[in-house]
Amino acid sequence: GENVEQHPSTLSVQEGDSAVIKCTYSDSASNYFPWYKQELGKGPQLIIDIRSNVGEKKDQRIAVTLNKTAKHFSLHITETQPEDSAVYFCAASIPGGFKTIFGAGTRLFVKA
Amino acid sequence: DVKVTQSSRYLVKRTGEKVFLECVQDMDHENMFWYRQDPGLGLRLIYFSYDVKMKEKGDIPEGYSVSREKKERFSLILESASTNQTSMYLCASSPSTGEETQYFGPGTRLLVL
Numbered sequence A: 001g002e003n004v005e006q007h008p009s010t011l012s013v014q015e016g017d018s019a020v021i022k023c024t025y026s027d028s029a030s031n032y033f034p035w036y037k038q039e040l041g042k043g044p045q046l047i048i049d050i051r052s053n054v055g056e057k058k059d060q061r062i063a064v065t066l067n068k069t070a071k072h073f074s075l076h077i078t079e080t081q082p083e084d085s086a087v088y089f090c091a092a093s094i095p096g097g098f099k100t101i102f103g104a105g106t107r108l109f110v111k112a
Numbered sequence B: 001d002v003k004v005t006q007s008s009r010y011l012v013k014r015t016g017e018k019v020f021l022e023c024v025q026d027m028d029h030e031n032m033f034w035y036r037q038d039p040g041l042g043l044r045l046i047y048f049s050y051d052v053k054m055k056e057k058g059d060i061p062e063g064y065s066v067s068r069e070k071k072e073r074f075s076l077i078l079e080s081a082s083t084n085q086t087s088m089y090l091c092a093s094s095p096s097t098g099e100e101t102q103y104f105g106p107g108t109r110l111l112v113l
Helices: none
Strands: A003-006 A010-014 A017-024 A031-037 A044-051 A056-059 A064-069 A072-077 A086-092 A100-102 A106-111 B005-008 B012-013 B020-024 B033-037 B042-049 B062-069 B073-078 B087-094 B110-113
Touching: A010 A086, A017 A086, A017 A106, A031 A064, A031 A100, A044 A056, A044 A064, A056 A072, A056 B087, A072 A086, B005 B073, B012 B020, B020 B033, B020 B062, B020 B087, B020 B110, B033 B062, B033 B073, B042 B062, B073 B087
Parallel strands: A010 A106, B012 B110
Antiparallel strands: A003 A017, A017 A072, A031 A044, A031 A086, A056 A064, A064 A072, A086 A100, A086 A106, B005 B020, B020 B073, B033 B042, B033 B087, B062 B073, B087 B110
């Protein structure tokens, strides 16, 4: 079955620096890759997603890149701010299925 | 805005008790999901439902059951709670095919003593 590995498990950056979180997936049929942010005491919330026919997508300070050949995708946050501190999850899902497989999560700390 | 609500934020139960976790979504989504979240393990799917009265096992269904009598409501049942079911439980919903964004509730933190 599908497996998603996420690294690092913890990431600490200085305010203003960039943060990069990387994920790899195992099922080459996966075609939808969302990223979720979970703040303390809340459920995960989608922040950006990418589909397999696109190599990169950007939304203000966040961007996601996808390399289908290598089966990995990454989240890039530029000019980090303290409010970016949260747990981030990558995920992958296959067409026609109902199962989204999540990575183990990355706890991001942004130090002011 | 999609809203997914869960009946309790925190629950404390005794071993052997029957536990009901309720989830309601207000966006007429076809799909609903129950996950448990444990440190270092991410989100693991317990059960999902793609229609009223329909249910499918996820990756870790043992010890759990579900009920979906109405489209907007999806219940998770722990028939006889055990200490290894102490966890954060997250409900989510999504439209149509399942290849879409999932909208999560705030979670229920369950402690089984």
